[in-house]
Amino acid sequence: MTADGEPVELTERIAQAVAGVPGVAFLRPGLAGLLRSSVAARATGRRVNPEESRAKSAVRVGQGSAPGTLAIEVSVVLRRGHRAVDVTREIRAAVRRTVPAEAENRPPARVTITVTGLV
Amino acid sequence: MPGHPDSPTDAADDGERHEDALLAARAGEGDEEAFEILVRRHGPALLQLATRLLGNRTEAEDAVQDAFVSAWRKLPEFRGESAFSSWMYRIVTNRCLNVLRARRPVAALDAVPEPAAPEHQASPARVAEAHAAVEALSSAMAVLSPEQRVCWVLRELNGLSYEAVADMVGISQEAVRGRVFRARRQLTEAMVAWQ
Amino acid sequence: MAMNADPNSGSTDATDSADVPGEELLPCGRKLGDVWRQWEDGLADPHTRTCPHCSAALHDLDRLQDVVRRARAEEPPQEDTGALVDRVMDVVRLELRPGRTLPLGASAEDDWIVEAAAAKVFRAAADSLPGVRTGSCRIAPAGSGAAAPARRARGPVAVRVEIVVAATVNLQRIAEQVREEVFAAADGLLGMEVGSVDVTVTDVVPEDDLAEGGPR
Structure with missing residues (x-):
């Protein structure tokens, strides 16, 4: 959160943007993400807010195949009653709107969206 | 809901079996909502079975929870040769058998607790007496070996046929009859001692 | 072996081979196991009806079975399983x-659904569809064939659906109707x-065997 004015991590900004898209129920990572967060929680010996860590690990930002590009992967659970592909297209647009502010002068990021569930 | 929980193999309503088979196929393909329906549908009967087998509600809940989780993991290989309810009965029975075997042996007949004195003196004597007998029965069950207890409970409290018990426990019908006989023998012995 | 066989013999029931039931002899020479088994199987036997030893043995069993019936009747139902369901x-x-992971949207897109x-x-x-209940539904990526599908292949998918239908359903038309619904x-x-x-x-x-509306 931005309450203390600190710059927010890119993945967190993307997660917030995605969560705001109509039709998105919540962000959900694959199993790897869940394991990572539970291992991290055990390693640091403190309780991690499960919702927060789940949302963050549902967004992965890496290097794209072309130099200087970003590859962004987002995993989401959608609400029934919304056409899935319409929501994923909205998510992509929301991600693109978020990224330029953080990564100016770069070619457009590759954005991969995976629907991991419907509720 | 149709189908008596006591007899999964005999009395399960045809419609419910069809529905269970469909839900199990869905759950095997990762439909956790289908699995939740199965858990809701069969949880009460399985919890009753486990409570009878273990004589302890908390342990029974753990056993049934473990059984369902293990069923979720095994469902992709579940081919529906038997009804889902029979399959679950088998998993719960095996889990409870392991729990019973892991308990420290309570040893011989002279360890049978005396029947508790009727606590409700105000209630009619016959009711109190009947209640005391039931209490005494559950205490007496503690002396049964895990194998005897499982066969006896499935046969007497759940009303399964010897054939069904044999199928569930994975031993011959004659072996089931032998275990039920020995269980009855010990329980009648205990009851004579209460007189 | 008389009426009081070693009372502990029954509790050492570890193996089936040690499990020889009903060897215990009543004073009249009948095996206790046989007497009880006859009773359970509902077989009539003139001897047991008149023999005091057999009658006594059956009386013991009868008392036990009576308590068992009461135990079944007294048992509280285990309906409050909500917490168990949640934990599972x-x-x-x-x-x-x-x-x-299967492709969502047009071929050029990068959207997916599990x-x-x-x-x-x-x-x-x-x-x-009325009278239709669906079980298995598998979806394969385009051109996956028998071989293991390439990870994340784009293209139209192949759907395989298994259904149970009510006897009232027109079998000729139902497959086509299901296809239309899926498309x-x-x-x-x-x-x-x-x-x-x-x-x-x-x-x-x-028809009655198909649940109304199904689970979802």
Whole structure:
């Protein structure tokens, strides 16, 4: 959160943007993400807010195949009653709107969206 | 809901079996909502079975929870040769058998607790007496070996046929009859001692 | 061996081979196990009806069975299983099986959906037809054939649905109707390109055996 004015991590900004898209129920990572967060929680010996860590690990930002590009992967659970592909297209647009502010002068990021569930 | 929980193999309503088979196929393909329906549908009967087998509600809940989780993991290989309810009965029975075997042996007949004195003196004597007998029965069950207890409970409290018990426990019908006989023998012995 | 066989012999029931039931002899020479078994199997026997030893043995068993009946009647029902369901499902949701990752949208896009989620939509679509209940629904990426599918292949998917139908359903038409429902759901609810829908009727059952509306 931005309450203390600190710059927010890119993945967190993307997660917030995605969560705001109509039709998105919540962000959900694959199993790897869940394991990572539970291992991290055990390693640091403190309780991690499960919702927060789940949302963050549902967004992965890496290097794209072309130099200087970003590859962004987002995993989401959608609400029934919304056409899935319409929501994923909205998510992509929301991600693109978020990224330029953080990564100016770069070619457009590759954005991969995976629907991991419907509720 | 149709189908008596006591007899999964005999009395399960045809419609419910069809529905269970469909839900199990869905759950095997990762439909956790289908699995939740199965858990809701069969949880009460399985919890009753486990409570009878273990004589302890908390342990029974753990056993049934473990059984369902293990069923979720095994469902992709579940081919529906038997009804889902029979399959679950088998998993719960095996889990409870392991729990019973892991308990420290309570040893011989002279360890049978005396029947508790009727606590409700105000209630009619016959009711109190009947209640005391039931209490005494559950205490007496503690002396049964895990194998005897499982066969006896499935046969007497759940009303399964010897054939069904044999199928569930994975031993011959004659072996089931032998275990039920020995269980009855010990329980009648205990009851004579209460007189 | 007399009436009091070693009372502990029964509790050392570790192996089946040690399990020789009913060897215990009553004073009249009958085996206790045989007497009880006859009673259980409902077989009449003139001897046991008149023999005091057999009668006594049967009386003991009768008393036990009477207490057993009362125990069954007294037992409280185990209906409050809500907490158990929640605990089970909490674990299950940490061990979901999403299946394959399948393409969503047009070929050039980079949107995907897991098989388990798409299958739920297709099953519900088929279930909406009266007299149809859906079991298995598998979805394969385009051109995957028998070989292991390439990870994340684009292109229209192949759907295989298994249904149970009510006897009242027109078997000639039902497969086509299911196909139409699945195509419509793929386009209207998901935005997924479906190349083929194979429908297998696995069972025909009395109409009453199909739950109204199904689980979802």
